[in-house]
Amino acid sequence: MRPxxxxxxxxxxxxxxxxxxTTNTCLDCHSVLDGRAQRPALLVxxxxxxxxxxxxxxxxxxxxxxDDPGGSMNRAKGFIGKPARKAIPKLxxxxxxxxxxxxxxxPQQRVDQYELYQxxxxxxxxxxxxxxxxxxxxxxSVHDIRAVKDPAAPVYPLRLPETxxxxxxDRQKMAKYGIPxxxxxxxxxxxxWNALKIRGDLSAPNCASCHGNHGAKxxxxxxxxxxxxxxxxxxxxxxxxxxxxxIFSAASGGGGCIVCHSNHGIRQPTTAMLDxxxxxxxxxxxxxxxxxxxAAQMAKWIDGLDSALKHSESVxxxxxxxxxxxxxxxxxxxxxxxxxxxxxLALHSFExxxxxxxxxxGMAIANETLRAGQDALHEKDVRRIGLAVSVIFIxxxxxxxxxxxxxxxxxxxxxxxxxxxxxx
Numbered sequence: 001m002r003p004x005x006x007x008x009x010x011x012x013x014x015x016x017x018x019x020x021x022t023t024n025t026c027l028d029c030h031s032v033l034d035g036r037a038q039r040p041a042l043l044v045x046x047x048x049x050x051x052x053x054x055x056x057x058x059x060x061x062x063x064x065x066x067d068d069p070g071g072s073m074n075r076a077k078g079f080i081g082k083p084a085r086k087a088i089p090k091l092x093x094x095x096x097x098x099x100x101x102x103x104x105x106x107p108q109q110r111v112d113q114y115e116l117y118q119x120x121x122x123x124x125x126x127x128x129x130x131x132x133x134x135x136x137x138x139x140x141s142v143h144d145i146r147a148v149k150d151p152a153a154p155v156y157p158l159r160l161p162e163t164x165x166x167x168x169x170d171r172q173k174m175a176k177y178g179i180p181x182x183x184x185x186x187x188x189x190x191x192x193w194n195a196l197k198i199r200g201d202l203s204a205p206n207c208a209s210c211h212g213n214h215g216a217k218x219x220x221x222x223x224x225x226x227x228x229x230x231x232x233x234x235x236x237x238x239x240x241x242x243x244x245x246x247i248f249s250a251a252s253g254g255g256g257c258i259v260c261h262s263n264h265g266i267r268q269p270t271t272a273m274l275d276x277x278x279x280x281x282x283x284x285x286x287x288x289x290x291x292x293x294x295a296a297q298m299a300k301w302i303d304g305l306d307s308a309l310k311h312s313e314s315v316x317x318x319x320x321x322x323x324x325x326x327x328x329x330x331x332x333x334x335x336x337x338x339x340x341x342x343x344x345l346a347l348h349s350f351e352x353x354x355x356x357x358x359x360x361x362g363m364a365i366a367n368e369t370l371r372a373g374q375d376a377l378h379e380k381d382v383r384r385i386g387l388a389v390s391v392i393f394i395x396x397x398x399x400x401x402x403x404x405x406x407x408x409x410x411x412x413x414x415x416x417x418x419x420x421x422x423x424x
Contacts, residue, residue, distance in 0.1 A: 023065045025072050026056035043144035046152075052105045059083075059091065086126060088135045089117055116215035132173060139163055155213075157202045161187055164207045186265030205231065224263075225249075225256035232257075238349040269344070271299035294352055301359045302343055308366035309336050315373035322380050329372035336365035 030041035044050050049058070057064040061078030073079045083091050093114035095101050102111055117123040122133040139155055146153035154163040165184035167173055174181050187193050187207075195204035210227050211218060219227045225245070229236025239245055239257070248259050260273060260280045273280045275296040285291035313333060319326045339362030346355040 024055050025067055026060075026062075026064050029069075029072075040143040043142075046144045046146065048145055048147050058095075085131045085135060086129075088137055089114055089123065089126070092136045113214040116212070120212070120214065120216040121218070122216055132176070134167060138167070155208075157204075157206055158196060160206045160208060161193070161196075183264045186262075190264065190266040191268050192266060224258055228257040234345055235348050238345065242348060242350045244350060271302050274299035274302075274347075294350075297352065298347055298355060301355065302340070302347075305336075305340050305343065305359055305362045305366065308363055308370070309333065309340060312336070312366045312370040312373060315370055315377065319373050319376035319380065322377070324376040324380055326373060326376050329369045329376075332365060332372075333369045336362045336369065339365065 027041050027044070030038055032038075033041075040056075044056070055064050056062075057078075060083075061075075061080045062073050063077050063079075064072065066072040066074070073081070096109075097111050097114045099111050102109055117136075118127070122135070125133045126135065141154055148155050150156060151158070153159065161184060168179070169181050169184050171181050188197075192205045195201045196206060208216075209231075225236055225239060229239075244259075245256075248256055261267075261269070272278060275281070275292075276299075279295065281292060281295040285295065316326050316330050316333065320330070339358040342358035343355050343362065346358060349355070
């Protein structure tokens with residue numbers, strides 16, 4: 001027998017063993033079926049579990065190596081088929097709550113998702129028998145479960161709001177709970193959605209940022225400021241020391257940041273919230289009252305500084321366009337904008353004295369940079385006048401030289417004619 005044949009003969013059992021361990025009769029069978037029965041076999045190729053070497057039987061039980069349906073779907077071997085909806089979270093938790101098992105695949109992944117889910121509104125309602133609520137598969141999908149960082153995953157930051165909206169924008173589903181269905185529409189008009197979708201900032205708040213993910217729970221009124229403050233730290237610190245904090249916290253039906261900013265439909269803040277026909281402050285403070293007057297003064301300060309900085313910026317831009325050196329003033333203008341941000345931040349303390357300091361500092365910078373821009377434009381005009389005078393002087397000089405040359409040429413011609421011999 002040839003050496004190669006001997007080698008193949010010896011390795012044949014290993015090849016057969018390897019083939020046996022990779023056999024998946026579930027896929028073999030479902031791949032040739034039609035419609036919904038074929039769909040799992042088509043989707044599972046993109047599943048994170050498949051990529052990790054897990055198979056259908058790890059979730060559905062049975063024997064994936066058996067060619068006989070009676071064997072592959074043998075309940076004595078743990079076959080459960082399609083899991084009951086109420087059993088899905090616990091089924092997923094068999095692996096995802098096992099630290100030793102998860103360490104083989106995702107060592108960094110948390111293993112308390114199931115415990116958190118049980119504390120959530122979804123988990124509590126499911127435990128009480130309400131199968132209308134979300135389970136793992138409603139958010140993560142079923143046979144094509146993808147990693148959170150995968151842009152195609154339903155829980156990817158850009159897609160998560162739409163995933164939540166599949167249920168929470170469904171009037172029929174939400175009717176029995178008395179929950180509004182306009183949250184997603186409002187969110188898509190908010191500054192958070194603008195940052196997430198338009199600017200592509202994946203760290204911008206989405207549903208899970210405020211409500212949690214596995215432990216999803218609506219923030220209580222008294223905790224709203226704390227939830228917002230997890231991102232807006234400085235705003236929250238000033239608000240907690242303000243006169244409004246105890247008033248808003250005690251208000252029935254709402255409190256904290258949502259009194260002025262709403263919750264899902266948070267718009268870009270403007271001074272129109274302080275003063276004007278649609279001012280938020282006017283909901284509590286009648287025109288002419290001390291509170292309304294303070295709000296109007298704050299709005300005037302912010303608008304005044306904003307206008308002064310923009311005017312200075314436009315003057316500096318004109319000077320820069322003409323080639324004047326104003327880079328130092330433009331850098332300094334950045335300090336003015338920083339003071340405008342500080343003033344808007346100090347607004348949450350509702351202490352005019354705290355807000356006035358950055359306003360005054362910002363106005364000083366706006367005036368300083370405006371003078372720098374005006375001086376540069378004045379210098380440009382002076383240079384233009386000097387250039388014009390120089391051009392005129394050069395022109396006069398050239399003309400004088402030309403006249404002198406002509407005169408010399410005329411004198412030379414005259415001399416040449418005078419010295420010519422007389423005709424005979």
